[in-house]
Amino acid sequence: MRPAGTMNLDLDDETHAFRAEVRSWLATNVPATPLPPVDTPEGDLAHRAWERQLATAGLSVVSWPTAYGGRDVSPLQWLIFEEEYHRARAPVRINQNGLFLLAPTLFAHGTAEQRARLLPRMARADDVWAQAWSEPEAGSDLAGIRSRAVRTDGGWLLSGQKTWSTRAAQADRAFGLFRTGVDRHRGLTYLMFDLRVEGVTVRPIQQVGGATGFAEIFLDQVFVPDADVLGAVDQGWTVAMSTASHERGLSLRSPGRFTAAAGRLVRLWCRAGAHADPALSDRVVDGWVAARAYQLHSYGTATREATDRPPEPPPPPGRADRPTRTGPTMLSGGGHATSMTKVFWSELDVALHEVALDLLGPDAETGGLRTGTAGWAGDDGGTDAWLDGYLFSLAGPIYAGTNEIQRTVIAERVLGLPRDRR
Amino acid sequence: MRLTPSAEQEQFAAALHAMLTEADIPTVARRWAADDPAPGQVVWRRLAELGVAGLAVPERWGGLAAHPADVVIACEELGHHALPGPVAESIAALPMLLTTLGDDALCETWLPRLASGEVIGTLAVAPHVPYATDADVVSLVLRADERTLRLGVPGPRLRSVDDTRRLVEVADGALLVTGPTVGPAVAHALDAGALACAAQLLGAGHALLETTLRYAGQRTQFGQPIGQFQAVKHLLADVAIGLEFARPLLYAAAVALADHPAMAARDISAAKVACADAAQRAARTALQVHGAIGYARESGLDLWLTRIWALARTWGTQSWHRDRIRTALAAGDLT
Numbered sequence: 001m002r003p004a005g006t007m008n009l010d011l012d013d014e015t016h017a018f019r020a021e022v023r024s025w026l027a028t029n030v031p032a033t034p035l036p037p038v039d040t041p042e043g044d045l046a047h048r049a050w051e052r053q054l055a056t057a058g059l060s061v062v063s064w065p066t067a068y069g070g071r072d073v074s075p076l077q078w079l080i081f082e083e084e085y086h087r088a089r090a091p092v093r094i095n096q097n098g099l100f101l102l103a104p105t106l107f108a109h110g111t112a113e114q115r116a117r118l119l120p121r122m123a124r125a126d127d128v129w130a131q132a133w134s135e136p137e138a139g140s141d142l143a144g145i146r147s148r149a150v151r152t153d154g155g156w157l158l159s160g161q162k163t164w165s166t167r168a169a170q171a172d173r174a175f176g177l178f179r180t181g182v183d184r185h186r187g188l189t190y191l192m193f194d195l196r197v198e199g200v201t202v203r204p205i206q207q208v209g210g211a212t213g214f215a216e217i218f219l220d221q222v223f224v225p226d227a228d229v230l231g232a233v234d235q236g237w238t239v240a241m242s243t244a245s246h247e248r249g250l251s252l253r254s255p256g257r258f259t260a261a262a263g264r265l266v267r268l269w270c271r272a273g274a275h276a277d278p279a280l281s282d283r284v285v286d287g288w289v290a291a292r293a294y295q296l297h298s299y300g301t302a303t304r305e306a307t308d309r310p311p312e313p314p315p316p317p318g319r320a321d322r323p324t325r326t327g328p329t330m331l332s333g334g335g336h337a338t339s340m341t342k343v344f345w346s347e348l349d350v351a352l353h354e355v356a357l358d359l360l361g362p363d364a365e366t367g368g369l370r371t372g373t374a375g376w377a378g379d380d381g382g383t384d385a386w387l388d389g390y391l392f393s394l395a396g397p398i399y400a401g402t403n404e405i406q407r408t409v410i411a412e413r414v415l416g417l418p419r420d421r422r
Numbered sequence: 423m424r425l426t427p428s429a430e431q432e433q434f435a436a437a438l439h440a441m442l443t444e445a446d447i448p449t450v451a452r453r454w455a456a457d458d459p460a461p462g463q464v465v466w467r468r469l470a471e472l473g474v475a476g477l478a479v480p481e482r483w484g485g486l487a488a489h490p491a492d493v494v495i496a497c498e499e500l501g502h503h504a505l506p507g508p509v510a511e512s513i514a515a516l517p518m519l520l521t522t523l524g525d526d527a528l529c530e531t532w533l534p535r536l537a538s539g540e541v542i543g544t545l546a547v548a549p550h551v552p553y554a555t556d557a558d559v560v561s562l563v564l565r566a567d568e569r570t571l572r573l574g575v576p577g578p579r580l581r582s583v584d585d586t587r588r589l590v591e592v593a594d595g596a597l598l599v600t601g602p603t604v605g606p607a608v609a610h611a612l613d614a615g616a617l618a619c620a621a622q623l624l625g626a627g628h629a630l631l632e633t634t635l636r637y638a639g640q641r642t643q644f645g646q647p648i649g650q651f652q653a654v655k656h657l658l659a660d661v662a663i664g665l666e667f668a669r670p671l672l673y674a675a676a677v678a679l680a681d682h683p684a685m686a687a688r689d690i691s692a693a694k695v696a697c698a699d700a701a702q703r704a705a706r707t708a709l710q711v712h713g714a715i716g717y718a719r720e721s722g723l724d725l726w727l728t729r730i731w732a733l734a735r736t737w738g739t740q741s742w743h744r745d746r747i748r749t750a751l752a753a754g755d756l757t
Contacts, residue, residue, distance in 0.1 A: 004428075005424070005429070005430060006424065006428070006491075007425055007426075007489065007491040007673055007676065008423065008677055009423060009425070009682075010681070011423060012423075262756075263756050266751045266752075266756060269751075281744075281748050282744050284748070284751070285744045285748050286695075286744075288751060288756075289671070289692045289695060289696060290667070292671065292692065293667040293668065293670055293671050293696060294667065296670035296671060296673070297669075297670040299670070300425035300670050300673070303424050340659075340662065340666055340667075343659070343663055344666075344667055404652075404656070407655060407656040408652060408655055408656070408659075410659035410662060410663070411649070411655030411658055411659045412655070414662065415658060415659070415662055416639070417635065417639060417647075417650070417654075417658065418639060418647050418650040420650060420652060420655075421650070
């Protein structure tokens, strides 16, 4: 019998059973060949159907409360679900903007009416959501938003331009920040709006690999009812930052994604007979170790008990040659510390895929972007998947706040260094 | 599942931190290097009173039989303060070696005295730990290879980049044990020592981050604290990320040692690789951000810098540890 508080990596019976259930369901239901690309008309339909299938099985939004279609599982069980999902190579979540960005914000800031109206439809992908953060003049400097929301009878009229809006070309609805006042941060309001109404023009943008994963949105006097304001008017920055923290943190790119990729990388390396090449082998090892570090770090955060001592504040100034003590972990603290996670996983993702392409050698470029699926289903990834995954990974250090912005946030908000002159 | 320290472990680490802060370890370390080990031996006795020396010693030999995570947490704090002396050897490797060998006479002779602090011990195991650290100032010196365990006879002292590490060549002394039990016991001792070494590296890396953050907040150039420049901020953010994501590997390796022995070699190597890389990044950045003053001994940074440079290459090199992980992965040990 182990004393309470002893470190261990054992799963309790309930979590074991949950993992087994998820694994078994995915083994039966994940398509044997990949669905058509999500940004094509066939792919859009197929991925929506997949979401409905997941929802019917009660596996679409396992961490949500049961009232909205979830199963109210623990944070650890959510990590386990993600491990199984990525291990099974299940389809990309077409509604991930809704599930991982908007839903946490609705839980934190939405009204009961909004949650009841929006979440069940989101869970079944009846509404697919796009994010509409960036604008041509508001990228890393997100508070530079110019799109306006002007008061009208019973709601607001939206005008302006959004860009790099993931899924906007096919989504039903979108969420973003709009200028409602003059103050840079306290003059923004968080609004949800329809993409398929009069006044909205969506122009898909072809990405570096040829896909159209994001789009521009042009808005001309688009009506939004008051019911679709999320949080208070002019308080959108604060509301959005809670979403941004989710995007940066582990909910958008959970460790399971990377432990699964690292496992496939190891199998690819074994199959390629590359053991004899120490340079490649070391990179495989480092990729696997980093993926495991992210997994273990998340296990630690997810299972930290409420009674545990909160992390200590930054150390007071002391003698230059004497250590202070920063406590057991910096990350478990608040939203800003998720910037550390974001830099870590995004660089890990690029590294894993770069090694895989190097292992594939001259075959890497033949991934046959969107022209074929040969090799996809193999347990070592397959050339197509590694090449597409590489292109996707390269966006990671850019979206959700570039890694340069994140490093500045870490230095200022986590480490306590003086703020930049911005 | 649990991978964060308990309230008790936090209190234990805080108590160690308070004691070591009070003990003024930088001064103790300078005297240790200058052939005056007495103040350091006083600190080691205080550590024994707090239970650190007996953490890895079974209860029947006077120890606490603590979880490996307790050893890791203690060693991290000792590394945080750059405590001089054979930390990995006396606190982790020797108790593991003697316990695993299971020779009751040897255990009875040495383990109670290690646990009580009466004896500090050190060890040489070629090729990973070729010299016995501090063998000229401690009272138990062992020398092991795959087949034999002997007392070690201290010979000439060698230079170490970290002059608080008193590296000593040891010659064969009296034969203690020979036979097939020695090899596995030595392997376990190397793993325990490597884990303790990784923990010290993480602690030392954290100390350098903390010190460098203070300096970057105080030192002004071009009319502003240098910590306000993004180039400096981003260097330090990367140090923080490296240390933050090394720690769970360290804790998981301790868990493996306790619960999943078949995975312990792989997981200890992962911890050593990550902690040594993170600590070396911390050292490089600390020196760069301090600039010339960091390169000067008067800054006091050298205690942590040189410790990290030395520890990153002992108890198994990075290549050796990566190779152990590679072997495990090639055998399919992915979870």
